[in-house]
Amino acid sequence: MIGRITGAVLRGLLVALLIATPSLILPRVDPDGAQVIALVAIFAALLTAFEYGSNYPCLFEFRDAPPFNRIRFLSLMMTVVLLSLIARGQYEPNSLSSFLALAGHLVAGSLxxxxxxxxxxxxxxPEGTDDASLFMVRTSAGLVLTGTSGKIRIHTRPARLRWRVIARRTASI
Incomplete structure (x- = not known):
């Protein structure tokens, strides 16, 4: 019981961190926007903590696939962090944001x-979009598509490995 509640609180804090990450990374955040983001993060953290802490699912039933949920969460967190770092590079350029923007531009160009x-x-x-916004959206779309395809490969990997194990162990069953 204590382990379940501890895990639920930890998951809630991680969800709150996920929601607050862009406003923590980006340099120019409006104070009113920060308050709204904090409110949404607290609400999502409470919802996640109640969902994982209860015996039965309350609103959403997403706790029955723990390894897949961890992969999904890590993929989403990585995507949010990378896109936030690229957006921060427009205001405070550094080598990491430049590298990520270049990698995203190359991937988007090939896709x-x-x-x-x-x-x-x-x-x-819209038709009158300036070049900087177009570059940013294209770079972000390229990185998100790469992350999504990588996540799909991770999700399909266990099924392929399981098939190989089952194929080799037919005589032992």
Whole structure:
């Protein structure tokens, strides 16, 4: 019981950190916006803590797949941190943000073909979008698409490995 409650509180704090990460990384955050983000982070932390701390699911049933939820959370956290660092590089450039922007630009350039997700995100922008915003959206879409495809590969890896193990152990069953 204590372990479950401790884990629920820890998960709630991690969700609050995930929501607050962009406002912690970005240099120019409006005080009113910071208060709203803090309120949303507290609400999400409480919801997650109650969900994982109760015996039965309250609103969402997402605790039945712990390894997949951990991978999803780490992937989402990595995406939020990387995109926040790229956005911070517009105000306070450093070598890490420049490297991430260059990597995202190269990935987006290779994935920008007709009917690709990167092209569809770019086409959703209004006609008069300036080049800096277009570059930022294209870079972000490229990095998000790369992270999503990597997460999909991680999720499909156990099934492929399990198939190989089952195929080798048919005689021992």
């Amino acid at each position: 920008d073909f007709p009917y690709s997700p990167v092209r569809l995100v770019i086409l959703m922008l």
